[in-house]
Amino acid sequence: MNPLKRVVIFGATSAIAEQVARNLVSQGSHLYCVGRNSQKLEAIIQDLKVRGGNSQRIDGYSADLTDIAVHQRLIDEAKSFLGEIDAVLIAHGTLPNQQACQASVTQTLREVETNALSVVTLLTPLANLMEEQQHGVIAVISSVAGDRGRQSNYVYGASKGMISIFLQGLRNRLSNSNVDVVTIKPGFVDTPMTSEFDTSGFLWSTPERVANGIINAMKKGKGEVYLPGFWRGIMIVIKMIPEFIFKRMSL
Template sequence: MRVIILGATSAIAEATARLYAKEGADLLLVARREDRLLAIRDDLLIRGAAKAEVAVRDLADPHGIEADFARFVAQIGGVDHIILAYGILGDQGPAERDPAQAEEILRINFNSAAAWTLAAAGALEKLGRGSLVVIGSVAGDRGRRANFIYGAAKAGLATLVEGLAHRFAGQGPRVVVVKPGPTITPMTESFNRKGALWATPEQVAAVVRRAADRGGPVLYAPWHWRFIMLIIRHLPTFIFNRMNI
Protein backbone atom coordinates (compact mmCIF):
# COMPACT_ATOMS: atom_id res chain seq x y z
CA MET A 1 0.00 0.00 0.00
CA ARG A 2 1.49 3.32 -1.11
CA VAL A 3 -0.14 6.42 0.34
CA ILE A 4 0.41 10.11 -0.38
CA ILE A 5 -0.89 12.48 2.29
CA LEU A 6 -1.23 16.13 1.28
CA GLY A 7 -1.27 18.31 4.38
CA ALA A 8 0.34 15.60 6.49
CA THR A 9 0.96 17.81 9.53
CA SER A 10 -2.74 18.35 10.27
CA ALA A 11 -4.08 16.48 13.29
CA ILE A 12 -6.54 14.42 11.23
CA ALA A 13 -3.88 13.59 8.63
CA GLU A 14 -1.42 12.47 11.31
CA ALA A 15 -4.05 10.25 12.95
CA THR A 16 -4.87 8.76 9.55
CA ALA A 17 -1.20 8.17 8.78
CA ARG A 18 -0.88 6.20 12.02
CA LEU A 19 -3.62 3.84 10.86
CA TYR A 20 -1.76 3.23 7.61
CA ALA A 21 1.51 2.78 9.51
CA LYS A 22 -0.04 -0.06 11.53
CA GLU A 23 -0.80 -1.76 8.21
CA GLY A 24 2.84 -1.49 7.14
CA ALA A 25 2.12 0.99 4.34
CA ASP A 26 4.62 3.10 2.41
CA LEU A 27 3.86 6.75 3.18
CA LEU A 28 4.81 10.03 1.56
CA LEU A 29 4.07 13.02 3.78
CA VAL A 30 3.67 16.41 2.10
CA ALA A 31 3.44 19.75 3.93
CA ARG A 32 5.40 22.97 4.30
CA ARG A 33 6.91 22.49 7.79
CA GLU A 34 9.91 20.22 7.45
CA ASP A 35 10.53 19.92 11.20
CA ARG A 36 7.01 18.61 11.86
CA LEU A 37 7.18 16.32 8.83
CA LEU A 38 10.40 14.73 10.08
CA ALA A 39 8.98 14.24 13.57
CA ILE A 40 5.83 12.60 12.19
CA ARG A 41 7.92 10.45 9.84
CA ASP A 42 10.01 9.11 12.70
CA ASP A 43 6.90 8.34 14.74
CA LEU A 44 5.28 6.48 11.83
CA LEU A 45 8.34 4.32 11.30
CA ILE A 46 8.22 3.32 14.95
CA ARG A 47 4.53 2.49 14.54
CA GLY A 48 5.18 0.04 11.72
CA ALA A 49 5.28 1.95 8.44
CA ALA A 50 7.37 0.08 5.88
CA LYS A 51 8.55 3.41 4.51
CA ALA A 52 7.90 7.03 5.42
CA GLU A 53 9.30 9.81 3.28
CA VAL A 54 8.71 13.55 3.27
CA ALA A 55 8.29 16.23 0.61
CA VAL A 56 8.35 19.86 1.66
CA ARG A 57 5.78 21.85 -0.31
CA ASP A 58 3.55 24.86 0.33
CA LEU A 59 0.35 23.30 -0.95
CA ALA A 60 -1.30 26.71 -1.26
CA ASP A 61 1.20 27.70 -3.98
CA PRO A 62 -0.63 27.16 -7.29
CA HIS A 63 2.47 26.88 -9.46
CA GLY A 64 3.58 23.50 -10.80
CA ILE A 65 0.94 21.41 -9.04
CA GLU A 66 0.57 18.74 -11.71
CA ALA A 67 4.32 18.33 -12.14
CA ASP A 68 4.90 18.21 -8.39
CA PHE A 69 2.20 15.60 -7.90
CA ALA A 70 3.82 13.44 -10.56
CA ARG A 71 7.08 13.88 -8.69
CA PHE A 72 5.43 12.71 -5.45
CA VAL A 73 4.14 9.58 -7.17
CA ALA A 74 7.60 8.85 -8.57
CA GLN A 75 9.22 9.46 -5.18
CA ILE A 76 7.13 6.80 -3.45
CA GLY A 77 7.19 4.45 -6.45
CA GLY A 78 3.50 4.62 -7.33
CA VAL A 79 0.31 5.36 -5.43
CA ASP A 80 -2.73 3.48 -4.17
CA HIS A 81 -4.40 5.98 -1.83
CA ILE A 82 -4.24 9.78 -1.70
CA ILE A 83 -5.47 11.80 1.28
CA LEU A 84 -5.99 15.56 0.98
CA ALA A 85 -6.18 16.98 4.48
CA TYR A 86 -5.11 20.61 4.63
CA GLY A 87 -6.89 23.95 5.00
CA ILE A 88 -7.38 26.99 7.20
CA LEU A 89 -10.42 28.11 9.17
CA GLY A 90 -9.72 31.84 8.95
CA ASP A 91 -11.54 34.51 10.94
CA GLN A 92 -15.04 35.13 9.62
CA GLY A 93 -15.55 38.59 11.15
CA PRO A 94 -12.48 40.33 9.70
CA ALA A 95 -12.80 38.39 6.44
CA GLU A 96 -16.27 39.82 5.85
CA ARG A 97 -14.75 43.33 5.86
CA ASP A 98 -11.36 42.59 4.28
CA PRO A 99 -11.46 41.08 0.78
CA ALA A 100 -7.82 40.00 1.10
CA GLN A 101 -8.60 37.82 4.11
CA ALA A 102 -11.68 36.38 2.43
CA GLU A 103 -9.63 35.64 -0.68
CA GLU A 104 -7.02 33.78 1.39
CA ILE A 105 -9.68 31.54 2.94
CA LEU A 106 -11.17 30.79 -0.48
CA ARG A 107 -7.80 30.42 -2.22
CA ILE A 108 -6.41 27.89 0.25
CA ASN A 109 -9.55 25.92 1.04
CA PHE A 110 -10.96 25.79 -2.48
CA ASN A 111 -8.67 27.01 -5.26
CA SER A 112 -5.50 25.19 -4.23
CA ALA A 113 -7.32 22.16 -2.82
CA ALA A 114 -9.31 21.85 -6.05
CA ALA A 115 -6.12 21.99 -8.12
CA TRP A 116 -4.49 19.22 -6.09
CA THR A 117 -7.70 17.20 -6.21
CA LEU A 118 -7.78 17.41 -10.00
CA ALA A 119 -4.10 16.52 -10.28
CA ALA A 120 -4.57 13.51 -8.00
CA ALA A 121 -7.70 12.40 -9.85
CA GLY A 122 -5.84 12.65 -13.15
CA ALA A 123 -3.08 10.42 -11.81
CA LEU A 124 -5.59 7.82 -10.65
CA GLU A 125 -7.37 7.95 -14.00
CA LYS A 126 -4.13 7.11 -15.78
CA LEU A 127 -3.55 4.21 -13.40
CA GLY A 128 -7.13 3.02 -13.72
CA ARG A 129 -7.38 2.36 -9.98
CA GLY A 130 -6.77 3.80 -6.51
CA SER A 131 -8.60 6.07 -4.10
CA LEU A 132 -8.62 9.79 -3.37
CA VAL A 133 -10.15 10.95 -0.08
CA VAL A 134 -10.65 14.69 0.37
CA ILE A 135 -11.44 16.08 3.81
CA GLY A 136 -14.23 18.63 3.60
CA SER A 137 -16.51 19.92 6.35
CA VAL A 138 -20.14 19.95 7.44
CA ALA A 139 -19.75 23.74 7.21
CA GLY A 140 -20.31 23.41 3.47
CA ASP A 141 -23.77 21.87 3.81
CA ARG A 142 -25.62 25.13 4.52
CA GLY A 143 -24.43 28.72 4.73
CA ARG A 144 -24.41 29.96 8.32
CA ARG A 145 -23.55 33.40 9.65
CA ALA A 146 -20.71 32.03 11.78
CA ASN A 147 -18.52 30.72 8.95
CA PHE A 148 -20.07 31.17 5.53
CA ILE A 149 -16.81 32.10 3.76
CA TYR A 150 -15.06 28.95 4.95
CA GLY A 151 -18.29 27.03 4.33
CA ALA A 152 -18.51 28.33 0.77
CA ALA A 153 -15.03 27.00 0.00
CA LYS A 154 -15.83 23.60 1.50
CA ALA A 155 -19.15 23.45 -0.37
CA GLY A 156 -17.37 24.07 -3.66
CA LEU A 157 -14.75 21.44 -2.90
CA ALA A 158 -17.41 18.87 -2.00
CA THR A 159 -19.23 19.53 -5.27
CA LEU A 160 -15.98 19.04 -7.19
CA VAL A 161 -15.31 15.73 -5.45
CA GLU A 162 -18.87 14.51 -6.00
CA GLY A 163 -18.53 15.38 -9.68
CA LEU A 164 -15.31 13.41 -9.96
CA ALA A 165 -16.92 10.46 -8.19
CA HIS A 166 -19.74 10.60 -10.73
CA ARG A 167 -17.26 10.80 -13.59
CA PHE A 168 -15.39 7.71 -12.32
CA ALA A 169 -18.53 5.71 -11.53
CA GLY A 170 -18.12 2.18 -12.79
CA GLN A 171 -14.42 2.68 -13.46
CA GLY A 172 -11.40 1.77 -11.33
CA PRO A 173 -10.61 4.98 -9.41
CA ARG A 174 -12.82 6.13 -6.56
CA VAL A 175 -13.12 9.61 -5.04
CA VAL A 176 -14.73 10.41 -1.69
CA VAL A 177 -15.28 13.56 0.37
CA VAL A 178 -15.32 13.07 4.15
CA LYS A 179 -17.18 15.78 6.05
CA PRO A 180 -16.15 16.03 9.71
CA GLY A 181 -18.20 17.87 12.28
CA PRO A 182 -16.41 20.02 14.89
CA THR A 183 -13.14 18.31 15.73
CA ILE A 184 -10.64 18.87 18.54
CA THR A 185 -7.59 20.06 16.59
CA PRO A 186 -5.23 23.05 16.75
CA MET A 187 -7.52 24.75 14.20
CA THR A 188 -10.34 24.89 16.76
CA GLU A 189 -8.37 25.62 19.92
CA SER A 190 -10.03 29.04 20.33
CA PHE A 191 -13.49 27.42 20.53
CA ASN A 192 -15.36 26.09 23.54
CA ARG A 193 -14.82 22.43 22.74
CA LYS A 194 -17.11 20.90 25.31
CA GLY A 195 -20.05 18.73 24.43
CA ALA A 196 -20.86 15.38 22.90
CA LEU A 197 -20.74 16.65 19.30
CA TRP A 198 -17.00 17.32 19.33
CA ALA A 199 -14.97 14.53 17.73
CA THR A 200 -11.32 13.56 18.12
CA PRO A 201 -8.90 13.38 15.19
CA GLU A 202 -8.79 9.61 15.71
CA GLN A 203 -12.54 9.30 15.24
CA VAL A 204 -12.38 11.23 11.98
CA ALA A 205 -9.29 9.32 10.84
CA ALA A 206 -11.16 6.03 11.19
CA VAL A 207 -13.78 7.31 8.72
CA VAL A 208 -11.10 8.64 6.35
CA ARG A 209 -9.30 5.30 6.32
CA ARG A 210 -12.53 3.40 5.71
CA ALA A 211 -13.51 5.85 2.96
CA ALA A 212 -10.41 4.90 0.99
CA ASP A 213 -11.70 1.33 0.74
CA ARG A 214 -15.48 1.64 0.61
CA GLY A 215 -18.47 3.95 0.91
CA GLY A 216 -19.05 7.37 -0.48
CA PRO A 217 -19.01 9.54 -2.46
CA VAL A 218 -19.90 11.49 0.70
CA LEU A 219 -19.21 10.29 4.23
CA TYR A 220 -19.73 12.17 7.49
CA ALA A 221 -17.40 11.91 10.46
CA PRO A 222 -18.65 10.79 12.90
CA TRP A 223 -21.65 9.19 11.15
CA HIS A 224 -24.32 11.03 13.16
CA TRP A 225 -23.49 14.29 11.38
CA ARG A 226 -25.24 12.95 8.29
CA PHE A 227 -28.55 13.12 10.14
CA ILE A 228 -27.78 16.37 11.95
CA MET A 229 -26.96 18.11 8.67
CA LEU A 230 -29.98 16.55 6.97
CA ILE A 231 -32.14 18.32 9.54
CA ILE A 232 -30.22 21.61 9.29
CA ARG A 233 -30.38 21.64 5.49
CA HIS A 234 -34.15 21.20 5.55
CA LEU A 235 -35.04 23.64 8.30
CA PRO A 236 -37.44 26.31 7.04
CA THR A 237 -35.69 29.66 6.62
CA PHE A 238 -37.84 31.43 9.21
CA ILE A 239 -36.72 28.88 11.83
CA PHE A 240 -33.10 28.72 10.64
CA ASN A 241 -32.74 32.52 10.83
CA ARG A 242 -33.58 32.47 14.54
CA MET A 243 -30.76 30.06 15.32
CA ASN A 244 -27.36 31.27 16.41
CA ILE A 245 -25.27 28.61 14.73
Protein backbone atom coordinates (compact mmCIF):
# COMPACT_ATOMS: atom_id res chain seq x y z
CA MET A 1 0.00 0.00 0.00
CA ASN A 2 1.31 3.45 -0.92
CA PRO A 3 1.17 5.87 2.02
CA LEU A 4 -0.63 8.99 0.82
CA LYS A 5 0.89 11.05 3.59
CA ARG A 6 2.40 14.01 1.71
CA VAL A 7 0.47 14.72 -1.48
CA VAL A 8 0.67 17.36 -4.22
CA ILE A 9 -2.46 18.06 -6.28
CA PHE A 10 -2.21 19.93 -9.58
CA GLY A 11 -5.56 21.27 -10.78
CA ALA A 12 -6.77 21.36 -7.18
CA THR A 13 -9.79 23.55 -8.00
CA SER A 14 -11.35 20.75 -10.07
CA ALA A 15 -14.52 19.31 -8.52
CA ILE A 16 -13.04 15.79 -8.58
CA ALA A 17 -9.69 16.94 -7.15
CA GLU A 18 -11.40 18.92 -4.39
CA GLN A 19 -13.23 15.78 -3.31
CA VAL A 20 -9.97 13.79 -3.39
CA ALA A 21 -8.35 16.50 -1.23
CA ARG A 22 -11.18 16.38 1.32
CA ASN A 23 -10.90 12.60 1.60
CA LEU A 24 -7.12 12.76 1.96
CA VAL A 25 -7.34 15.42 4.66
CA SER A 26 -9.85 13.30 6.57
CA GLN A 27 -7.27 10.49 6.44
CA GLY A 28 -4.55 12.75 7.91
CA SER A 29 -2.61 13.69 4.75
CA HIS A 30 -0.52 16.84 4.33
CA LEU A 31 -1.39 18.62 1.07
CA TYR A 32 0.11 21.09 -1.38
CA CYS A 33 -2.57 22.28 -3.81
CA VAL A 34 -1.91 24.01 -7.13
CA GLY A 35 -4.85 25.61 -8.94
CA ARG A 36 -5.38 28.33 -11.53
CA ASN A 37 -8.22 30.36 -10.01
CA SER A 38 -6.58 31.99 -6.99
CA GLN A 39 -9.82 32.91 -5.18
CA LYS A 40 -11.29 29.44 -5.61
CA LEU A 41 -8.00 27.85 -4.57
CA GLU A 42 -7.76 29.98 -1.43
CA ALA A 43 -11.34 29.06 -0.46
CA ILE A 44 -10.57 25.35 -0.96
CA ILE A 45 -7.36 25.55 1.08
CA GLN A 46 -9.15 27.35 3.93
CA ASP A 47 -11.90 24.72 3.89
CA LEU A 48 -9.33 21.90 3.95
CA LYS A 49 -7.53 23.52 6.87
CA VAL A 50 -10.79 23.65 8.84
CA ARG A 51 -11.38 19.96 8.06
CA GLY A 52 -7.80 18.96 8.95
CA GLY A 53 -6.12 18.58 12.30
CA ASN A 54 -3.79 21.22 13.78
CA SER A 55 -0.70 19.24 12.88
CA GLN A 56 -1.66 18.78 9.22
CA ARG A 57 0.28 20.95 6.77
CA ILE A 58 -2.02 22.29 4.03
CA ASP A 59 -1.16 25.07 1.61
CA GLY A 60 -0.79 25.75 -2.09
CA TYR A 61 -0.02 28.10 -4.91
CA SER A 62 -1.96 29.60 -7.79
CA ALA A 63 -0.64 29.00 -11.30
CA ASP A 64 -1.80 28.50 -14.86
CA LEU A 65 -0.32 25.10 -15.66
CA THR A 66 0.13 25.89 -19.34
CA ASP A 67 2.89 28.22 -18.13
CA ILE A 68 5.51 25.49 -18.18
CA ALA A 69 8.24 27.86 -16.99
CA VAL A 70 6.78 27.69 -13.45
CA HIS A 71 6.55 23.89 -13.23
CA GLN A 72 9.95 23.23 -11.66
CA ARG A 73 9.44 26.02 -9.12
CA LEU A 74 6.02 24.59 -8.16
CA ILE A 75 7.55 21.16 -7.61
CA ASP A 76 10.45 22.61 -5.59
CA GLU A 77 8.06 24.63 -3.41
CA ALA A 78 5.78 21.62 -2.87
CA LYS A 79 8.79 19.53 -1.84
CA SER A 80 10.13 22.14 0.51
CA PHE A 81 6.66 22.63 2.08
CA LEU A 82 5.94 18.90 2.51
CA GLY A 83 9.51 17.74 3.21
CA GLU A 84 9.08 14.84 0.80
CA ILE A 85 6.48 13.97 -1.83
CA ASP A 86 4.79 10.57 -1.46
CA ALA A 87 2.11 11.08 -4.08
CA VAL A 88 1.05 13.39 -6.88
CA LEU A 89 -2.36 13.79 -8.55
CA ILE A 90 -2.62 15.74 -11.80
CA ALA A 91 -6.25 16.67 -12.37
CA HIS A 92 -6.49 19.83 -14.47
CA GLY A 93 -8.19 19.78 -17.85
CA THR A 94 -10.72 21.41 -20.14
CA LEU A 95 -13.48 19.93 -22.26
CA PRO A 96 -13.17 21.78 -25.56
CA ASN A 97 -15.96 22.66 -27.93
CA GLN A 98 -15.14 20.29 -30.79
CA GLN A 99 -16.78 22.52 -33.43
CA ALA A 100 -14.74 25.51 -32.27
CA CYS A 101 -11.56 23.44 -32.51
CA GLN A 102 -12.44 22.35 -36.04
CA ALA A 103 -12.81 26.02 -37.01
CA SER A 104 -9.60 27.18 -35.35
CA VAL A 105 -6.11 25.72 -35.28
CA THR A 106 -5.28 28.14 -32.46
CA GLN A 107 -8.14 26.77 -30.35
CA THR A 108 -7.13 23.18 -31.12
CA LEU A 109 -3.53 23.82 -30.08
CA ARG A 110 -4.65 25.57 -26.90
CA GLU A 111 -6.72 22.55 -25.89
CA VAL A 112 -3.90 20.12 -26.68
CA GLU A 113 -1.55 22.34 -24.69
CA THR A 114 -3.84 22.26 -21.63
CA ASN A 115 -4.93 18.63 -21.73
CA ALA A 116 -1.74 16.97 -22.98
CA LEU A 117 1.42 19.08 -23.23
CA SER A 118 1.18 20.78 -19.83
CA VAL A 119 0.69 17.35 -18.25
CA VAL A 120 3.70 15.88 -20.05
CA THR A 121 5.87 18.82 -18.99
CA LEU A 122 4.81 18.32 -15.37
CA LEU A 123 5.31 14.57 -15.50
CA THR A 124 8.88 14.74 -16.73
CA PRO A 125 10.49 16.41 -13.66
CA LEU A 126 8.04 14.64 -11.31
CA ALA A 127 9.05 11.24 -12.69
CA ASN A 128 12.74 12.09 -12.27
CA LEU A 129 12.16 13.17 -8.68
CA MET A 130 10.24 9.99 -7.82
CA GLU A 131 12.84 7.85 -9.58
CA GLU A 132 15.60 9.49 -7.57
CA GLN A 133 13.82 9.01 -4.22
CA GLN A 134 12.87 5.42 -5.21
CA HIS A 135 9.32 5.59 -3.92
CA GLY A 136 6.01 7.27 -4.60
CA VAL A 137 2.90 7.24 -6.72
CA ILE A 138 1.98 9.47 -9.65
CA ALA A 139 -1.69 9.55 -10.70
CA VAL A 140 -3.16 11.47 -13.62
CA ILE A 141 -6.81 11.91 -14.59
CA SER A 142 -7.05 10.88 -18.22
CA SER A 143 -10.44 9.81 -19.63
CA VAL A 144 -12.33 7.03 -21.37
CA ALA A 145 -12.43 9.54 -24.25
CA GLY A 146 -8.75 8.76 -24.84
CA ASP A 147 -9.48 5.11 -25.69
CA ARG A 148 -11.01 5.75 -29.11
CA GLY A 149 -11.42 8.86 -31.25
CA ARG A 150 -14.98 10.02 -31.88
CA GLN A 151 -16.31 12.84 -34.06
CA SER A 152 -17.89 14.65 -31.11
CA ASN A 153 -14.70 15.17 -29.08
CA TYR A 154 -11.56 13.94 -30.80
CA VAL A 155 -9.37 16.95 -29.86
CA TYR A 156 -10.03 16.18 -26.19
CA GLY A 157 -9.85 12.42 -26.84
CA ALA A 158 -6.52 12.66 -28.68
CA SER A 159 -5.04 14.73 -25.83
CA LYS A 160 -6.20 12.25 -23.20
CA GLY A 161 -5.04 9.35 -25.40
CA MET A 162 -1.57 10.89 -25.52
CA ILE A 163 -1.52 11.11 -21.74
CA SER A 164 -2.64 7.49 -21.36
CA ILE A 165 0.13 6.24 -23.67
CA PHE A 166 2.72 8.51 -22.03
CA LEU A 167 1.74 7.09 -18.63
CA GLN A 168 1.99 3.53 -19.96
CA GLY A 169 5.59 4.19 -20.91
CA LEU A 170 6.34 5.95 -17.63
CA ARG A 171 4.85 3.05 -15.67
CA ASN A 172 7.07 0.67 -17.57
CA ARG A 173 10.15 2.86 -16.94
CA LEU A 174 9.50 3.33 -13.20
CA SER A 175 8.41 -0.22 -12.39
CA ASN A 176 11.87 -1.09 -11.06
CA SER A 177 12.11 2.13 -9.04
CA ASN A 178 9.32 1.38 -6.55
CA VAL A 179 7.21 4.13 -8.14
CA ASP A 180 3.60 3.46 -9.20
CA VAL A 181 2.06 5.30 -12.14
CA VAL A 182 -1.74 5.32 -12.14
CA THR A 183 -3.90 6.23 -15.14
CA ILE A 184 -7.37 7.29 -14.03
CA LYS A 185 -10.06 6.92 -16.70
CA PRO A 186 -13.38 8.32 -15.51
CA GLY A 187 -16.53 8.00 -17.59
CA PHE A 188 -19.17 10.73 -17.30
CA VAL A 189 -18.91 12.72 -14.05
CA ASP A 190 -21.28 15.46 -12.95
CA THR A 191 -18.90 18.44 -12.47
CA PRO A 192 -18.65 22.04 -13.74
CA MET A 193 -16.87 20.62 -16.81
CA THR A 194 -20.04 18.80 -17.86
CA SER A 195 -22.57 21.38 -16.64
CA GLU A 196 -24.08 21.76 -20.13
CA PHE A 197 -24.97 18.06 -20.36
CA ASP A 198 -28.03 16.22 -19.08
CA THR A 199 -26.39 14.37 -16.20
CA SER A 200 -29.39 12.29 -15.15
CA GLY A 201 -28.64 8.94 -16.88
CA PHE A 202 -27.29 5.83 -15.14
CA LEU A 203 -23.90 6.29 -16.82
CA TRP A 204 -23.31 9.47 -14.83
CA SER A 205 -21.27 9.39 -11.65
CA THR A 206 -20.41 11.87 -8.90
CA PRO A 207 -17.09 13.48 -7.91
CA GLU A 208 -17.42 11.73 -4.52
CA ARG A 209 -17.63 8.25 -6.06
CA VAL A 210 -14.77 8.93 -8.49
CA ALA A 211 -12.62 10.46 -5.73
CA ASN A 212 -12.97 7.30 -3.62
CA GLY A 213 -11.87 5.25 -6.63
CA ILE A 214 -8.87 7.52 -7.25
CA ILE A 215 -7.62 7.25 -3.67
CA ASN A 216 -8.09 3.50 -3.66
CA ALA A 217 -6.16 3.16 -6.94
CA MET A 218 -3.34 5.41 -5.69
CA LYS A 219 -3.01 3.45 -2.43
CA LYS A 220 -2.94 0.12 -4.25
CA GLY A 221 -0.71 1.42 -7.06
CA LYS A 222 -3.07 0.14 -9.74
CA GLY A 223 -1.86 0.70 -13.30
CA GLU A 224 -5.01 1.77 -15.06
CA VAL A 225 -8.40 2.23 -13.49
CA TYR A 226 -11.79 2.93 -15.05
CA LEU A 227 -14.17 4.85 -12.77
CA PRO A 228 -16.75 3.61 -12.07
CA GLY A 229 -15.41 0.16 -12.94
CA PHE A 230 -18.21 -0.73 -15.39
CA TRP A 231 -16.59 1.65 -17.91
CA ARG A 232 -13.87 -0.97 -18.50
CA GLY A 233 -16.51 -3.28 -20.01
CA ILE A 234 -18.10 -0.48 -22.03
CA MET A 235 -14.73 0.54 -23.48
CA ILE A 236 -13.80 -3.05 -24.33
CA VAL A 237 -16.96 -3.22 -26.46
CA ILE A 238 -16.38 0.24 -28.00
CA LYS A 239 -12.77 -0.64 -28.90
CA MET A 240 -13.85 -3.94 -30.47
CA ILE A 241 -16.23 -2.32 -32.99
CA PRO A 242 -14.53 -2.68 -36.40
CA GLU A 243 -13.35 0.63 -37.87
CA PHE A 244 -15.45 0.25 -41.05
CA ILE A 245 -18.58 0.22 -38.83
CA PHE A 246 -17.29 2.70 -36.22
CA LYS A 247 -16.54 5.39 -38.80
CA ARG A 248 -20.22 5.48 -39.84
CA MET A 249 -21.54 5.72 -36.29
CA SER A 250 -22.71 9.03 -34.86
CA LEU A 251 -20.74 9.17 -31.62
